[in-house]
Amino acid sequence: MQVTGKITRDSLMTLEAYSRYRKDNKAAVMAHRRLRSVRLGEHINLQFESETSIRYQIQEMLRIEKIFEDEGINQEIEAYAPLVPDGSNWKATVMLEYPDVNERKRELARLIGVEDRLFVEVEGHPRVYAIADEDMDRENDDKTSAVHFVRFELTPAMCAAVKAGAGVKLGCDHTHYPAHVAIPAETLASLASDLR
Secondary structure, eight states: OOOOSSOOGGGSOOHHHHHHHHHHHHHHHHHHHHHTEEEETTTEEEEEOOHHHHHHHHHHHHHHHTOOSHHHHHHHHHHHGGGSOOBSEEEEEEEEOOSSHHHHHHHHHHTTTGGGGEEEEETTSOOEEOEEOSSSOOBOSSOBOSEEEEEEEOOHHHHHHHHTTOOEEEEEEETTEEEEEEOOHHHHHHHHTTBO
């Protein structure tokens, strides 16, 4: 899968080419996704997206839906390409994971606003809170969604610090879900490659 810096119709593989690529490369893409996944406490998982992960997602949607016409391909690009980090930020899919349906219903009601209380903290710099769900509101008065899309916008000084090896914490200061974790070094090295 070629990383070009911009996902366009012409930079995607045909369904036939992708089918061949997928057989040989699915394990490597899954390893990339695992590397960029950070658990925050017991029930929140952040999947930090990259051009590679989003290209894979688009190609998978095209394969599953058997989409080969320009209009359908462009719709998939428009839906997913905004999740690719663009040099000064990290973008992530946030999953609130509660396997038990009754617990999930109860906790999603308690965790309204949790997506706005997620933060990253670059060593020596103030916290940066997530900008959540820019495409659409994903909660209502009764509950939050189990999936959110967030962006952490970093200053040039923060980007430089991360690239120079500064540690980064990921956290949440929601009343009902206080948690923080240091982003592991190997994950942080991958995330640093997203920054200019």
